Amino acid sequence: MAQTASLMLALDTPAPDFSLPDADGKLWHLADLAAQKPLLVIFLCNHCPYVIHIRAKLAEVTREFMKRGVAVVGINANDAARYPLDSPEKMKEESALAGYAFPYLYDESQTVAQAYRAACTPDFFLFDRHHHLVYRGQFDGSRPKNAEPITGKDLITALEAVLSDAPQVTDQFPSLGCNIKWKEGNEPDYF
Numbered sequence: 001m002a003q004t005a006s007l008m009l010a011l012d013t014p015a016p017d018f019s020l021p022d023a024d025g026k027l028w029h030l031a032d033l034a035a036q037k038p039l040l041v042i043f044l045c046n047h048c049p050y051v052i053h054i055r056a057k058l059a060e061v062t063r064e065f066m067k068r069g070v071a072v073v074g075i076n077a078n079d080a081a082r083y084p085l086d087s088p089e090k091m092k093e094e095s096a097l098a099g100y101a102f103p104y105l106y107d108e109s110q111t112v113a114q115a116y117r118a119a120c121t122p123d124f125f126l127f128d129r130h131h132h133l134v135y136r137g138q139f140d141g142s143r144p145k146n147a148e149p150i151t152g153k154d155l156i157t158a159l160e161a162v163l164s165d166a167p168q169v170t171d172q173f174p175s176l177g178c179n180i181k182w183k184e185g186n187e188p189d190y191f
Contacts (some may be wrong), residue, residue, distance in 0.1 A: 003143075004120040004179035007190060008136055008172070015039060015131040016115035020075065020105035023092035028103050033071040038162045040065070040072045040155075041100075043113060043123040043180065046094040047085040050177035051122050053144045054152070058095050058122070059099040061152045061172055072102035077113035078121075078181040080106075086181070112182055114188045120177035126158050134162055137172040 017030045033039060040062070044051045046164050051058075062072045074095075078086040088106045095104045107113050116125055126135035135158035142148040154173065182188070 003176045005174040005176055006123045006136060006138075007117050008174055009117045009125065009133060010170075011133050011136070013133040015041070015125075015127045015133070016112065018075075018105075018107075018112045018114060018115070020107055020144045021088075022103050022105050023095070024127045028073065028105055030131075030180045033073055033103070038070045038129055038159075039127040039131060040070055040159070041116065041125040041127070042072070042074045043077060043116070043118040043121055043125075043182060044074050045083075045086045045121045045178075046090050047083065047179075048121040048178040049144045050058040050120075054122065054139050054142065054150055055098040055100075057150045057152050058139065059101070061159075063099075063101045065163075066101055068163060070159060070163065070174045074100060074102055074104040075107050075112060075118075076104065077107040077110045077118065079186075079188055080108070081109075081183075083181050090133075091129045110180075110182060114190075117188075117190055118180055119190075120175060120179055123175050123178050124155055126155070126162060128162050135160065135172060138174075138175040141173075143176060
């Protein structure tokens with residue numbers, strides 16, 4: 001299982017706009033999710049062992065912070081033709097199985113993933129109320145096959161800070177996971 005690290009997009013970057021469908025075909029736009037509230041964008045997929053490793057705790061943490069006013073969206077940008085487990089139909093099943101309360105969207109063209117400079121699954125991007133990036137990095141230090149407990153502490157610390165308008169920790173660590181499965185010829189130039 002090869003590890004790919006997130007690219008650590010520059011802090012204060014504005015949230016790139018998007019218009020993406022969920023598994024039922026409903027279109028979601030950035031403006032639908034984040035009108036004057038913090039926004040957490042998570043690039044994830046169905047089959048990645050790193051996502052599967054944290055998904056129960058991820059579902060729990062995101063549900064809690066959605067209740068507290070954070071908009072959350074999951075985006076799958078994997079090439080479903082080559083990775084059928086990441087198809088929109090399977091995304092619907094995964095969302096129910098994992099207990100995700102957030103919209104889980106499909107970026108078939110992979111342009112949204114490229115706009116966010118997403119590199120791996122999971123890859124987390126937290127934006128403040130003005131939709132400027134305040135955190136990008138790991139959920140926590142737990143990985144498949146290491147002994148660290150799954151707590152979500154890095155992301156939780158960032159979410160608490162954004163809700164209380166407190167300064168973010170400056171020591172942010174890249175997320176690690178599977179690389180996004182780019183379509184042939186669609187690999188971004190940022191690698």
